[in-house]
Amino acid sequence: MSSKHQSPRQSLNASPLPEPKPTKSIVASKVPTNADANVIIRDLRHNYLGVEQVTRLHxxxxKVSARVRIxxxxxxxxxxxLSKGYxxxxxxxxxVQxxxxxxxxRCRTEGHYASNCSQKPLTEQRLQDLFQQQQQQLESMMNAFESKWNERLSSVKTSSPTNVNLDKVIPVLKDLTxxxxxFNQQNVQMQQKFSSVINHLQDLNLQASVEQTRVPFPEQNGH
Incomplete structure (x- = not known):
């Protein structure tokens, strides 16, 4: 019997990681580390069309690695x-690859890794800010209600307990409702925020593990 409920991992998989895009660049490995990029580019241009630039990767x-970007x-x-594999x-x-x-x-853009991202990461301080925001909003609501409640109660007070104006009591009850x-709406909103935080943390953990499997190619010229 199938279930409509998704596990956290299935939920994360619902937002697939970006597929690799075709690019105008390739990476060659096992290139002698003492080979100069200018010499390599002349050699490549002799054998392949359209070689524009060669960059040593570190x-x-x-340290100079045995990889070059072409x-x-x-x-x-x-x-x-790429067709021949070398x-x-x-x-x-x-x-070549x-x-x-x-x-x-983190910001889902090309050009840098999450470790170098300028976007503010989700931290413990951010969680504390959310809790503080929740507390301030609830306190504000309570103070506003208490002020209105006291004002309404003072207007329905009479010398006789049996002589109560129901027309004045009803608005008080409506205010309470x-x-x-x-409060319920605020609670739902905060639950959604915290659920989003949890999902975001799970997403970052999964994506960080994927990022670690990718071979970084820092772009530094060896010219």
């Missing part, structure tokens, strides 16, 4: 170079 420590003038020419550099077969620019799973509805 590892996370800033930019072509069109996606078609980049795919043509490019010839200095007579050697260097494996499509270059994917850094992608930030209204404030209860507002």
């Amino acid at each position: 590892d996370k420590d800033g 930019d072509f003038t069109s996606i078609k020419l980049a795919n043509a170079a 490019v010839l550099i200095d007579g050697k077969q260097c494996p 499509t270059y994917q620019p850094p992608f930030c799973y 209204s404030i209860c509805q507002q």
Whole structure:
């Protein structure tokens, strides 16, 4: 028997991660680290059409890696170079793959990773701000209601307990009903906010684990 309820992981999968897009760039690996980018580009232009630029890639420590980024003038020419699975550099077969620019799973834009994102991350301070906001809103509602309640009660007070003007009591009861509805609405809104926070945290955790599996290609010129 199937269930309509989704697990948190299924819910996250409902927002799929972006598919890799075709680009005009490829990455070649196993390139000698002592090979100069200017020499590499001359070699590549001799064997392949549309080679526009070659950039040495560095590892996370800033050291020259055995990878280079090769930019072509069109996606078609980049795919043509990819078709054999390697490019010839200095007579050697260097494996190639499509270059994917850094992608930030926090702001969902290309050009950087989440670790370098300028967008304000969701922190414990943000959660405290939400709780404080909730408290201030509830206190404001309570103070407004208490003021109105006291005002209405003073207007229905009489010398005789049996001589109560029902026309004045009814608005007080309506106010009480209204404030209860507002409390309930406020509670629902805050529950939605906190649910969004929880889902966002789960999403960030999942996406961070995916990001760690991607090979970062810091773009630094070795010229």
